[in-house]
Amino acid sequence: MRHLAARLRAEQNWLNVIWPSLPIIAAVLFTTILLLLFGASPIESFAAMWQGAFGTSDHFFAVMAFWVPLLLAAAGLLITFQAGLWNIGIEGQIIMGAIGASWVALSLHLPAYIQVPLEILAAMAGGALWAGIAALLKTRGGVHEIFGGLALNNLAIILTNYLISGPWQPPEGGSFRGTVPFEKDALLPLLGSTRFSPISLILAGIAFAAVILALRNSTWGLKLKALGRNPRSAFLLGVSSNREALMAMLFCGALAGMGGAVRVLSWFDSLRQSISGGIGYLALLVVMLAAFRLLWVPLVAFFFAAVLNGSITLQLRTQLHSSLGDILTGVMVLFVLLFGDPLRMRGLRKARKASLSADRPKADEATSPEES
Amino acid sequence: MDSQLIAILASIMLQASPLIIAVCGETLSERAGVVNLSLDGTMLFSAMTGFVAGYLSGSLIVGFAAGAAVGAFFALIVAFGHLALRQSAVAVGFVLTLLGDSLSAFLGQDFTRLPGPKVPKLPIPILKDIPIVGPIFFNQDAMVYFALLLMAFCYWYIFKSRPGLELRSAGERPEAAFARGVPVRRLRYVYTVIGGALVGIAGAAYSLDVKIGWSEGATRGLGWIALAIVIFGGWSPLRGALGALMFGATKALATVLQRTFPEVSVVAFNALPWGLMILVLLAVSGKFTGRLIANAPPRLKRPLRQLLQVVPPAALGVELKEG
Numbered sequence: 001m002r003h004l005a006a007r008l009r010a011e012q013n014w015l016n017v018i019w020p021s022l023p024i025i026a027a028v029l030f031t032t033i034l035l036l037l038f039g040a041s042p043i044e045s046f047a048a049m050w051q052g053a054f055g056t057s058d059h060f061f062a063v064m065a066f067w068v069p070l071l072l073a074a075a076g077l078l079i080t081f082q083a084g085l086w087n088i089g090i091e092g093q094i095i096m097g098a099i100g101a102s103w104v105a106l107s108l109h110l111p112a113y114i115q116v117p118l119e120i121l122a123a124m125a126g127g128a129l130w131a132g133i134a135a136l137l138k139t140r141g142g143v144h145e146i147f148g149g150l151a152l153n154n155l156a157i158i159l160t161n162y163l164i165s166g167p168w169q170p171p172e173g174g175s176f177r178g179t180v181p182f183e184k185d186a187l188l189p190l191l192g193s194t195r196f197s198p199i200s201l202i203l204a205g206i207a208f209a210a211v212i213l214a215l216r217n218s219t220w221g222l223k224l225k226a227l228g229r230n231p232r233s234a235f236l237l238g239v240s241s242n243r244e245a246l247m248a249m250l251f252c253g254a255l256a257g258m259g260g261a262v263r264v265l266s267w268f269d270s271l272r273q274s275i276s277g278g279i280g281y282l283a284l285l286v287v288m289l290a291a292f293r294l295l296w297v298p299l300v301a302f303f304f305a306a307v308l309n310g311s312i313t314l315q316l317r318t319q320l321h322s323s324l325g326d327i328l329t330g331v332m333v334l335f336v337l338l339f340g341d342p343l344r345m346r347g348l349r350k351a352r353k354a355s356l357s358a359d360r361p362k363a364d365e366a367t368s369p370e371e372s
Numbered sequence: 373m374d375s376q377l378i379a380i381l382a383s384i385m386l387q388a389s390p391l392i393i394a395v396c397g398e399t400l401s402e403r404a405g406v407v408n409l410s411l412d413g414t415m416l417f418s419a420m421t422g423f424v425a426g427y428l429s430g431s432l433i434v435g436f437a438a439g440a441a442v443g444a445f446f447a448l449i450v451a452f453g454h455l456a457l458r459q460s461a462v463a464v465g466f467v468l469t470l471l472g473d474s475l476s477a478f479l480g481q482d483f484t485r486l487p488g489p490k491v492p493k494l495p496i497p498i499l500k501d502i503p504i505v506g507p508i509f510f511n512q513d514a515m516v517y518f519a520l521l522l523m524a525f526c527y528w529y530i531f532k533s534r535p536g537l538e539l540r541s542a543g544e545r546p547e548a549a550f551a552r553g554v555p556v557r558r559l560r561y562v563y564t565v566i567g568g569a570l571v572g573i574a575g576a577a578y579s580l581d582v583k584i585g586w587s588e589g590a591t592r593g594l595g596w597i598a599l600a601i602v603i604f605g606g607w608s609p610l611r612g613a614l615g616a617l618m619f620g621a622t623k624a625l626a627t628v629l630q631r632t633f634p635e636v637s638v639v640a641f642n643a644l645p646w647g648l649m650i651l652v653l654l655a656v657s658g659k660f661t662g663r664l665i666a667n668a669p670p671r672l673k674r675p676l677r678q679l680l681q682v683v684p685p686a687a688l689g690v691e692l693k694e695g
Contacts, residue, residue: 034478086462142657143650146462150596151646162639281470288463321481326474334467338453
């Protein structure tokens, strides 16, 4: 008996080692087929992607500059996912953060050590505002956060376009591209001639550490977990689902807004048309791929940042559309989602049989606690 | 009625038709209990595939078939992930949304802004000569007639037919249906895939009929609109079609308003559909309107509730437990 258990454990360890690399292999195979379909050499293409990410120090710092807002958004999403919320509205929260920071940058002209913190605070407020609306739409209005968030994303994009083609239009006029460049004192201090700001990385590090502490060592984290696992029993235990959901969304929105500030105050120097460019959606993929293993999140985010920056170089060199990077990351996440856990895959057959007697809530009990 | 207004109404009907098809498809799968959230990506990918297949073969049927195949395949991934691997259908659907978007951008990159085949106009004799109704509904092409027939058929099938009863039971009381011998899991697979195929046809209808050709992100956002319309429609094809027409009317109204008030920024009118989406979902969700209805005169309560509130299938997205 003991013998069998040991063998089983060894086998599981072996599976656990090999399994995580399968999605990567699948994603690389899939993109290789796509490249061959377009008559491109896969080896040259992947080499171009590698050089685009790590070829020169400029490329590397571009990856770093992309990594910071992605990490901030992913950190915020850890909180909302823990509370069982699908914060698809994070894209709009990043944009609103960028708008908030730009508003301060354009209207105030203070010394850098006051100006920049004010901009970041305004960005956090902007992100939190958008997240708060989505949360209230859910808790007060019964609109699912996916739909509320999605509509708010589009409204944020439209607001950006309105601002840069209307009130914040540069005096030379006409352009749909962006506002005037902000003053130097309004920008985050940059590293040399790159667009990467070390201070933004420190901010992201602090934010991520705060999220880990909140999730692992605080009552709030526990409440969120209860809410995410089973809203009904959390309600019976006295966890106000509405309040905690609102708090989680505000927290995430503030971090996403900070990410937006990093975009306008370091990567760009002005508010642009596609200021986020899908970082929010990418952050959702990061958290799904890391599957709640907190310390994986920065690594996955860095990997994604490298892939996406690499695919921009790929487009410049081979004229192939840069969405190849998105395809690579998307296929990877899909495979992890579908076949992520080897033990679960094996246990599925058994679980299906046992589930009749399992303690999951019945279909008709799955309504909201308020109704019962 | 002047001819300009009739022309606008006819174009609303044309524009809304793909949405009606997509809404019918999603209504089928959600009525069976599976949320296919991938609509936005599915429609983009099938719009691209449908156009490219139609362009290369020169055949509309091949184009629509390719779109349907892509839609069915995406839906199959959602169904397989949710029903067989027990993953969140929302998570799988969301990843497919993004994947469909980027795949359509990559695979369609050599086929942007090309002229392609178009669904020809097919006026129906006699009916097209009815004043007002004729030019709006019967002086269209086959895709519009398909959308209208599909809407009527889906309504009859879901609510009036025996298999429709089993379909609804799979989404309302799966355990009870299973105990009565309804193959719930198989039904969920079948209707999710059929629904996905319809969504794929809707995507192809955009690139082969409404707005000929492919460009990156051509239908972006419409899949989400369709998902919201399914909710607004209370999971009924008829009310869903009404929602699709209302959405088309809003867009047409925005175009007219833009022409009337050129001093207002163009972008302000782009906000209209999304603002409307939030308001409409607020109205039908019940939490908000529940208070309104509670304070209404007793005689109005029932009709108001029927008009405003919608109830999702009880077991939507809930896993089936079978022995």
